[in-house]
Amino acid sequence: MALINKIREKSGVAVGIIAVSLILFIVGGDLLGSQSLFGGQDQTVGEIAGQEISYQEFNAKVDEARAAYEQQTGRPATEQDQVQLRDQAWNQFILDIAYAKEYDALGLAVTKEELIDMVQGNYISPAIRQTFTDPQTGAFDKNTVINYLKSLKTLPAEQQMAWTNFERNLSADRMRVKYENLLRLSSFVTTAEAQKEYQAQNTRADAKFLLVPYYVVPDTTVKVTDSQLQDYLNKHKDEYKSYNSRTLQYVTFPVAPSKEDSTALYDQIKSLARGLAAAPNDSSYARMNSDIQAPLYMTLGEMPEQLKATVGTFASGGVYGPYKEGNTYFIYKYSGTKKDTNFTVRASHILIRAAGGDTAKAAARTKAEGILRQIQGGASFEALAAENSADGSRQQGGDLGYFKNNNQMVKPFQDAVFSFNGTGLIPRLVETEFGFHIIKITEPKTNTLYRIATIGKTITPSQATRDEVYRKAEQFATESKSKDDFDENTKKDKTLVVATAERIPENATSVNALGNARELVRWAFNKDTDINDVSSAIEVDDQYVVAVLTGETSEDEVSIENFRQELTAKVRNQLKAEQIIAKLGSASGTLESIAQKYGAGALVETVPDINMATGFLKSAGVDPLAVGKIFGLKAGKRSKPFAGDAGVLIVETTKVTPAPSVADYTVYKNQLQQNASSRAGFMINEAIRDNADIKDRRAKFY
Template sequence: MAVIGKIREKAGWAIGLIALGLGLFIVGADFFGPKSNLFSNDAEVGKIAGHGISAKEFEAEVEQIKATMAMQGQNPTEQQLQQIREQVWQDMIFRYAYQPQFEKLGIGLSPEERDDMIAGDNIHTSIKQTQVFQNASGQFDRTMLDRYLDYIESDSARPQDKQLWENFIVNQLPQMRMREKYDNLLRTSLYVTQAEAQHEYEAQVAKVDAKYIYVPYYSIPDSTIKVSDDELKTYLSAHKNQYKGDETRSLKYVTFPIMPSAKDSADLKSQLVDLAKQLAVAPNDSSFAIAESEIEVPGNGSYQVIGALPQEIQNTISTLIPGSINGPFQDGNEYYIFKYDGAKDDSIPSLRASHILFNLPKGASDSVKAQTRKQAEDVLKQIKDGASFEALAQQYGSDGTAQRGGDLGWFSKNGQMVKEFEGPIFSFNGSGLLPNLVETEYGYHIVKVTQPKTYKKYKVAVIRKSIVPSEATRNEVYRKASAIGSQAKDIASFEEAVKKDPTLSAYTADRLQPQATSINTLVNARSIVQWAFKDDTKVGTVSTELFELDNPNQYVIAVLTGKSEKGSPSVDAYRAELTNKVRNQKKAEQIISKLGDLSGTLDAIAQKYGAQAQVLTGTDITMGSNSLPSVGMEPAALGKAFGLKVGQKSKAIKGENGVIVMEVTKQTPAPQIADYTQYKTQLKQNKSFSVTYLAGEAIKEDADIEDLRYKFY
């Protein structure tokens, strides 16, 4: 019955989580927050395959999931609400875009197949991976599933559990299964020709050695190359197939962090001085400390082993006088004071130690163990001879303590550490280096006791408060931000206003999607995204309001710098990328002109050009790598190299990273082979990873999805 109780508590919501996760198999989610009333009679949140999704239809499905959660005693957080809305949207994409494609192909799910996936010989993976149907070792336990199925069919099953399960087996599970069938159909339809396999073989096996001149684009300062809007438009027109016309926005913005001032810090310190006087005479200092502390201190006011005390108190506790008031002390963005109420003896000792772990993998052979032990003993000898324990811990330690010199902190002899580790350490008297290695299931440890064992428990009452910006500080930051906002009327004046203040920096965000919730490092920035996508926010518009964001708390002013509508890519939407492309083209022309007619050796040409021209060599270069040593991805240069004869020099090549002149010094053709099966298999596996994604993208493109949720959330 205990097992059934556990299932009743957890399995229903666990099944619900499977449903919540289903939307992720179509696309990755980008979430959003609430905005306005959805219940206008003619409002639509989008259109999928010609089907208009009314706000009422969409919100009804959202409310259905929320109601089910409420039956489970769950009140969705804002993040969960965003996930629910995304799940509903993905369900609708499946219903109106994917489902018709499946029906055309005759893909369906019979009742018998569904039953087999739930309780037959072929349990679906999503059920097997549900935690409540797994044993202690994380393996699927059929008994746990059978018990749940018995429960869900019994009269004692809660209605909310039945509803979740019904939704899962009627809606979610069939969707997952049909998508799996569709994906498998695509994968099994893949075919690789003999010519493709031969080309792949040659790309991997044929090699050349080459010498080449490389003049990087970064050798010419960007500031010396001017790019006009007409040039950007010409480039975009010539490469329009490379740029999608999605609905996006680009902006520049400046942030004004709301940070505590020096006065705020001083005022809080003064407040803590007054509280210290009150703490000294409080009838119940523990209750007073807990009531006045803004930050929870575990075990505040009770007797604790030294390892449970705040770190900064541990270091001084042995020197304190009972009844003393200590502080205020600053710890980062906090101040604290504490009253020391003395110590009492305890039967369980505590100590502080550091270690250097030489890790042994599970099942390590005797030779590996001997080699690891030898290394640990050598390091132990170095420490005995005077080497720094902390420095060697950073060099050789194989766990998370290495970065802090091996420090394990304070711990008690109460099972916190494995017995093989506790035994020799707590048997050691005083402090210092243990003379021998300590062996545990994790490997070999070099141990140093840094604070000797103590049987004491200590009582301290701590008051801790955060240093926060005062109202006056907030007003000053608001005033500064408003001043910038009042000066900025367009992109140029925005940039000029920011330049005048050396403490400010303008940041760029390109091609924001309508459902974005973050902008670069700005989290919970949905309000800025919604402003950018308003119909009356034109390119060049500066936000008239100060956006206030939290985590961290700050004001933000933004200016819209680019706008792209669906189906028509614009220069503004891709300005930064297009500018870089055109600028590099112009740099390439300058470099090629300066290189001249390329007569003479590569070294002579490079010397004539100047220090920016590097002469590099590469050995065993393959076509499949797409990369040149010390240069990076350069498919055009590689292709040219494999078309040259030994000793032949190429013309100057406009590469991805700079201008390149190739000269092949050695060729190693791929030997003829009779069987290309291995390469056919490789290509088929590689294609199988992408074919389902590409097919999904094709389905969504064919459905002409119009997502207008950003107007409502």
């Protein structure tokens, strides 16, 4: 059974490997038939390469995947699991239809003989090796596979099916690898391309530029019209791809515990405290009555702060609390101590790294010794840690928290800390592979474990509280028949905050910070929901949501509404650029004098050693147009004002150093070839998907 479980696991791995080459279509939510929400008779879940996928055949594949998953894991699939299983089933359809057409066109196949060779021949599949490798010795023996196959017919039917699925996935993965390798081999880098890359990386320039950032012109002073947005979109349609989306405004009514709920729980926790005190088996009593499971034995460092503060008053059999942490009340029963096999300590440190050779190491030691002397002289350890330590603990004044002497720390550090008695500063540097440490013990080492039975009860809204919140939300929805009513009613109720969710895709599972929001998304995409319609109260996690539909876009039509925010930013910057260029005028004199004449916001910077491949221009950032102009100018020449990515620039090239001549561009050719090869899987998947014209309509059903 252990072996077949491994096969099931690897079968899932094989499916995962195949799915890596696909971009997942994320969907979720509860299953709804098309009749129940969208109406009509269309039972098509999607279309791939002209082939329609019916709801029935898709759901059958999902059921098959779910059964295999539940058999493998031994538990029912959760809703989140089912989202992933539906993705897996959809991706399998893409493989079976879109990818298979490409394989067939090239005559690719995995023969029976090839599969046998992958399983028990000379070229064993990595998945087979991993599955049948002895975990004790790490050795793979082909005879183990052969013996397993000989006994396969005597195994239960479910194990035989698991092996069949495993082999099928091996074959599918080999086919995909063949196809991708074939296309990778078709990629070729010319000497001219390698030479161009060499020039881009090694030609250098020094430059000076004036930048007037777009932000110096307030947005409120630049009016952008819809006609300007449309003109821009018409000129850049290839950059914007539309999709079905909805835009909502909504308010939430949180279902939070009431004062009465808190009082009721407090009374309950006091009753439980009496029961815990009298319980002969307090650990079982705590386990049965607690919402939160906690360890029975704790070190001092593992205790919550409120409990730790009472350790000095501990008496065997005593009950402590209730203590409130967030929305949870805790009570604790102390029943004595025992000794742990490990010691626990709390310490802080200041790390001075010693990277480099002997000179750097000596400098690091000198610096660390100086800091140690300052602390010994009365300086604040925490302040010096925040200023000097070279690791993340500097943000906590060097505090490393609690740790044990079970090799949680590197040996020299551990030995120094646990050989120290009491608290205080260790009066010497401790050297480790990371550098030099200055260490302070903040709580002494101890191996005492406290036996503490814990009950934690979390305040949750009662049904009465939930019903009252629903009543308020539904009343708001009933009184808001239109967008105007929605706006008016939110103004009346000052506790309500209107949120906006723009361009929600049809298969979204969340809306802004609202998780598990499929019901809200389905309402927005319902064919009977029109612009300015208001929803009823929709339950989303621990709140009710009332929404109004304010916008929609279609995959069949690119409009400014699809990309209003992005288009507005682009057009606004164009208009700002026109204003700035007009104000700069003829731009004569030095760049400094031009900046001074322009006024507030204009700045001048010098950038040395720029290259075309990775040019970075300080405040101007990465601006390909500006870099191109710098390399297009002769030394000593200046450009006219132009619109860049961050603002309007005037660039001045001060020096150009051509790349030295080389006879061999092999390094750059290999570099480009490797880059192309690493992108191949993604690019192949994109091309197949585009060619297959995939239409995913699962959101209408799930």
